[in-house]
Amino acid sequence: MISVSKLISWFIVVNAQKQLEQPQAEKLTQMKLMFLLYYVQGTHLALYNEKAFSNDILAWKYGPAVALVHYRFRGKRVITDNVTTRDEVNYREVNQNDQLLRLVFEVQETFGDKTAAALSRQTMRERPWQATTPSGVIDPQVMKDYFQKHIVEFDD
16 A cells, blocks of 8 residues: 555656646646546455555545545645656656556556546546545445446456
8 A cells, every 4th residue: 555645746857747748637636636536545445355555545525535635635636747856756656566667557547638527537436435424534445346347447
């Protein structure tokens, strides 16, 4: 298990780099980051039967959320404008874990080009969010089962 802060940094650095290469691309917002973390957690549960990070995924009004992201970036919409030295260190640490790096890279490649609004609509159509009471914790077992059936492709 890794600290969610390290994953946050990884997505910040990757998206800041992407912004330099493609200035017209949508900037990473805290809302979009929460959806990407939801897909990291669900995929990790489906593949490895354990959480990627310890933080709960909550069923907030506009989709799955990680409270730490909301509190850390309160008042900020775009979160890639100020990449810190800590973000760079955390990014490199995630990159040293081959299994985790493959997973976060696939999540970024699969969902990173979607807008926050599109990801919000998508996640709210998925069973883990729908099966959870508003503001409640999304059950990791429900996430695992859903992701194994609908999100993760297994090699036979």
